[in-house]
Amino acid sequence: MKKTRITIDVELDENHVPEAITWNAQDGGVENQPTKATMISVWDDSNFEALRIDLWTKDMPVDQMKMFIHQNLISLAHTYSRASGEEDIAEWMELMAEEFAQKSAIKM
Incomplete structure (x- = not known):
């Protein structure tokens, strides 16, 4: 069996607020890639x-956070479709994501 590692490094200020985030994924060719935000979810069986762990740097603009959340909502709909085969629910989730984009005034 093969084992791989994905890591996230977070630099904090004196108040424990993220100032910088980098991530690494050896098998994906990612090394010390800077990012402004990350959302990690794991299932406790x-x-x-x-x-969940949600982190974002203090200099991440709010408009980019809105886009990040919107894209995560779309991604969740696609994941749900692949996992369940329930296309009607996945389409409904995408509609909710589009409504979020409209209500939060995301510029695409």
Whole structure:
């Protein structure tokens, strides 16, 4: 069995607020790639709940955060479609993402 590693490094200021985030994925050819935000979700099978870590740097613009969230909503719809085959629900999720884009005034 092969094992791989994905890491995220976070530099914090004196108040523990992220100032810089970099990530690495050896098998993907990613090394010390800077980013302004990350959302990580893992499934806790014993408690039947999603555990999350959401981090963003203090200099990430709000308009980019809105775009990041919108793109994550679209991605969740695609993931749901692939995992369940329930195209009607996935399409509904995409409609919700588009409504989010409109209500949050995302410039695309």
